[in-house]
Amino acid sequence: MNKSNKQAGAGSSGTSRRERTIDIVNKRLEKRYRKEKRFRLYGMLSIIASVLFLAFLLTSIVSNGYSAFWQTYIKLDVQLDPDMIDKEDPGRSNYQGIIKQAIGAYYPEVKDRKERRELYSLFSSGAAFQLRDEVLKNPAVVGTTLSLWVLADDDVDMLMKGHIKRNVPENERRLNDKQLQWIAKLEAGKRIEERFNTTFFTAGDSREPELAGIWGAVKGSFYTMLVTLALSFPIGIAAAVYLEEFAPKNLATDFIEVNINNLAAVPSIVFGLLGLAVFLNFFGMPRSTPLVGGIVLMLMTLPTIIIASRAALKAVPPSIREAAFGVGSSKLQVVTSHVLPLALPGMLTGTIIGMAQALGETAPLLMIGMVAFIVDIPGGFTDPAAVMPVQIYLWADSPERAFVERTSAAIMVLLAFLISMNALAVVMRKRFERRW
Amino acid sequence: MQMTAEEKDTNKVAAPGGASREIFLPPERERVKDGGRPHVSAKNFSIFYGDFEAVKKVNADILSKYVTAIIGPSGCGKSTFLRAINRMNDLIPSCYTTGTLMFDGEDVYGRYTDEVQLRKKIGMVLQKPNPFPKSIFDNIAYGPRLHGVKDKKMLEEVVEKSLRKAALWDEVKDRLDRNALGLSGGQQQRLCVARTLAVEPEILLLDEPTSALDPKATAKIEDLIEELRGSYTILIVTHNMQQASRVSDYTMFYYEGDLVEYAPTKQLFTNPRDQVTEDYITGRFS
Numbered sequence: 001m002n003k004s005n006k007q008a009g010a011g012s013s014g015t016s017r018r019e020r021t022i023d024i025v026n027k028r029l030e031k032r033y034r035k036e037k038r039f040r041l042y043g044m045l046s047i048i049a050s051v052l053f054l055a056f057l058l059t060s061i062v063s064n065g066y067s068a069f070w071q072t073y074i075k076l077d078v079q080l081d082p083d084m085i086d087k088e089d090p091g092r093s094n095y096q097g098i099i100k101q102a103i104g105a106y107y108p109e110v111k112d113r114k115e116r117r118e119l120y121s122l123f124s125s126g127a128a129f130q131l132r133d134e135v136l137k138n139p140a141v142v143g144t145t146l147s148l149w150v151l152a153d154d155d156v157d158m159l160m161k162g163h164i165k166r167n168v169p170e171n172e173r174r175l176n177d178k179q180l181q182w183i184a185k186l187e188a189g190k191r192i193e194e195r196f197n198t199t200f201f202t203a204g205d206s207r208e209p210e211l212a213g214i215w216g217a218v219k220g221s222f223y224t225m226l227v228t229l230a231l232s233f234p235i236g237i238a239a240a241v242y243l244e245e246f247a248p249k250n251l252a253t254d255f256i257e258v259n260i261n262n263l264a265a266v267p268s269i270v271f272g273l274l275g276l277a278v279f280l281n282f283f284g285m286p287r288s289t290p291l292v293g294g295i296v297l298m299l300m301t302l303p304t305i306i307i308a309s310r311a312a313l314k315a316v317p318p319s320i321r322e323a324a325f326g327v328g329s330s331k332l333q334v335v336t337s338h339v340l341p342l343a344l345p346g347m348l349t350g351t352i353i354g355m356a357q358a359l360g361e362t363a364p365l366l367m368i369g370m371v372a373f374i375v376d377i378p379g380g381f382t383d384p385a386a387v388m389p390v391q392i393y394l395w396a397d398s399p400e401r402a403f404v405e406r407t408s409a410a411i412m413v414l415l416a417f418l419i420s421m422n423a424l425a426v427v428m429r430k431r432f433e434r435r436w
Numbered sequence: 437m438q439m440t441a442e443e444k445d446t447n448k449v450a451a452p453g454g455a456s457r458e459i460f461l462p463p464e465r466e467r468v469k470d471g472g473r474p475h476v477s478a479k480n481f482s483i484f485y486g487d488f489e490a491v492k493k494v495n496a497d498i499l500s501k502y503v504t505a506i507i508g509p510s511g512c513g514k515s516t517f518l519r520a521i522n523r524m525n526d527l528i529p530s531c532y533t534t535g536t537l538m539f540d541g542e543d544v545y546g547r548y549t550d551e552v553q554l555r556k557k558i559g560m561v562l563q564k565p566n567p568f569p570k571s572i573f574d575n576i577a578y579g580p581r582l583h584g585v586k587d588k589k590m591l592e593e594v595v596e597k598s599l600r601k602a603a604l605w606d607e608v609k610d611r612l613d614r615n616a617l618g619l620s621g622g623q624q625q626r627l628c629v630a631r632t633l634a635v636e637p638e639i640l641l642l643d644e645p646t647s648a649l650d651p652k653a654t655a656k657i658e659d660l661i662e663e664l665r666g667s668y669t670i671l672i673v674t675h676n677m678q679q680a681s682r683v684s685d686y687t688m689f690y691y692e693g694d695l696v697e698y699a700p701t702k703q704l705f706t707n708p709r710d711q712v713t714e715d716y717i718t719g720r721f722s
């Protein structure tokens with residue numbers, strides 16, 4: 001009895017100890033789960049925060065910018081009196097005068113010179129060029145009355161888009177009461193409407209917002225990127241291959257490696273100063289051109305490309321090299337027929353990311369004069385040109401309300417390019433990726 | 437001291453690792469043409485990784501057209517020695533050698549030796565199969581193409597011949613254009629053997645070729661070695677004592693960088709001269 005009691009006691013103390021260990025384990029587990037949960041929560045919160053910021057940024061850009069893709073046009077009945085057209089050179093006729101006549105004809109009640117000037121200012125100075133193009137395209141219209149949709153001035157455009165309020169005191173808006181009346185007459189006659197803004201996609205920069213377009217900057221960026229790509233891709237890859245595959249490992253190459261890594265972190269404006277000193281002042285290359293801009297951006301992207309390419313080369317498994325050496329390949333053959341093809345996707349990704357960086361870069365280009373106001377659309381590498389981010393910077397700096405929406409629209413175009421470049425990088429990685 | 441043809445006939449030749457030991461020829465197999473001459477011979481040959489001497493002053497002749505097994509505990513320098521023969525260690529910057537290693541009377545580490553030519557003559561198969569991420573055909577044809585075979589017909593012949601030799605032909609003949617990475621581990625290993633054979637080497641270095649394979653695939657590789665015996669000089673590193681005794685004519689036993697014993701396989705396994713060898717092959721340590 002006594003004995004069995006003891007046994008029972010011993011047994012129960014044994015189980016209770018076991019329970020206790022389980023309790024401790026459970027408690028620890030619970031703590032671990034809690035920790036993990038908290039960690040996940042932090043991660044999710046930061047993701048949500050960044051997504052919100054991004055969404056806010058995008059909506060603000062889009063809501064500001066989408067209206068720039070539309071532009072107000074006014075229908076004018078233009079009487080093309082043959083006497084007013086220069087017989088020898090129709091391009092040199094006084095189209096400004098013809099337009100003014102046509103405007104006057106629609107508003108016979110406006111006689112006063114000052115009022116007339118205010119009236120004319122509702123129409124863009126581009127209207128005369130539109131008329132000229134029309135006449136040059138089809139000389140048969142001379143002598144007839146042409147119904148032409150001409151560009152409205154940016155103030156009218158802003159009014160139609162609601163950025164200028166009609167119901168504020170006269171001295172607080174850019175259009176006076178009389179001008180509003182004239183516009184009302186156009187509206188009543190269904191002679192004013194919003195149309196797709198082709199000018200924005202086909203014109204270069206201009207002081208007049210309604211005549212300003214992004215095409216000059218797009219082409220400028222294109223030429224600049226072409227120079228950057230043509231220089232930095234071969235140089236970057238050759239440097240990476242040499243450093244990774246051929247260079248002896250010694251103090252000199254270590255030094256070079258450290259410096260390449262440092263260069264990647266150098267503020268980009270420094271490259272601009274370098275470009276100014278070396279390419280413009282020393283070599284006397286032409287200012288504001290894609291050629292110099294491309295070279296300066298090349299200096300900036302090279303470290304990125306070299307670092308990415310070296311990482312890609314390092315990621316090629318050594319067993320592939322051994323296999324290639326094993327059947328009697330020379331070093332060069334191993335590199336060209338095995339290592340390079342396998343590393344190429346990574347190298348391309350690095351290059352595209354470097355190019356995307358360069359595409360959005362402004363600071364170094366300001367130093368080499370690419371900030372100039374350039375109306376002409378560049379036709380080559382040595383024509384003065386603007387690039388997209390610089391164009392955005394210039395427009396953002398302009399006082400006219402109409403440039404605000406053009407700034408946002410230009411940002412949208414730039415973003416579209418950047419996103420498609422990154423998408424290209426992803427597609428390439430997916431397509432060429434190898435599994436080991 | 438080298439093993440020469442005359443000495444071989446007397447059945448008493450100088451042993452590696454010093455004059456005091458003697459080794460005997462393996463029991464007579466079929467006499468092979470051009471067999472039994474020193475194909476690779478090491479004299480006071482040491483291999484260093486930086487300051488660390490991984491292989492210490494080895495003296496040995498590896499006989500042509502025979503299969504020589506290299507055994508020893510992990511880290512004793514087997515792979516290092518094997519890789520030194522076709523200068524694969526050149527890829528490791530800290531690695532250098534002293535002493536001489538002759539291949540067919542030519543100094544492997546001589547100043548004028550071209551390691552690329554050398555590797556063509558001394559093929560190697562590693563422990564882990566390492567096919568190129570290309571088609572099966574291109575894997576085999578890569579070597580011959582590299583050495584100038586351009587004709588499509590000839591390449592096809594070489595590929596078939598090599599795959600047949602490696603006992604892989606029947607399994608892959610219908611899918612030569614598929615990626616080699618889709619093969620099983622054992623098939624990949626035989627593919628690597630075929631790839632090596634396609635450049636027609638004189639020596640075949642196999643570094644634990646079966647350690648990643650199951651018994652069935654292992655048996656296939658062993659059959660393959662049996663098949664190739666007499667046509668190539670074969671050096672095989674293995675941890676599997678049975679395998680060494682099954683496939684090899686001679687066996688080298690390394691211990692901590694020393695070549696402790698080098699003898700005909702039968703003799704080494706039945707009557708080892710060194711206490712350490714005996715301890716190792718009886719499994720007293722590993």
Ligand SMILES: Nc1ncnc2c1ncn2[C@@H]1O[C@H](COP(=O)(O)OP(=O)(O)OP(=O)(O)O)[C@@H](O)[C@H]1O
Nearest residue numbers: 485488490509510511512513514515516517528530
């Ligand atoms: N790249 C290297 N750098 C420095 N030391 C190395 C290197 N490779 C091997 N060693 C050293 O050399 C010695 C021999 O290595 P080795 O690879 O030849 O051994 P092993 O006999 O093949 O062993 P295992 O049976 O495990 O493959 C080991 O001590 C190892 O640590």
Ligand SMILES: [Mg+2]
Nearest residue numbers: 514515516643
């Ligand atoms: Mg090894």
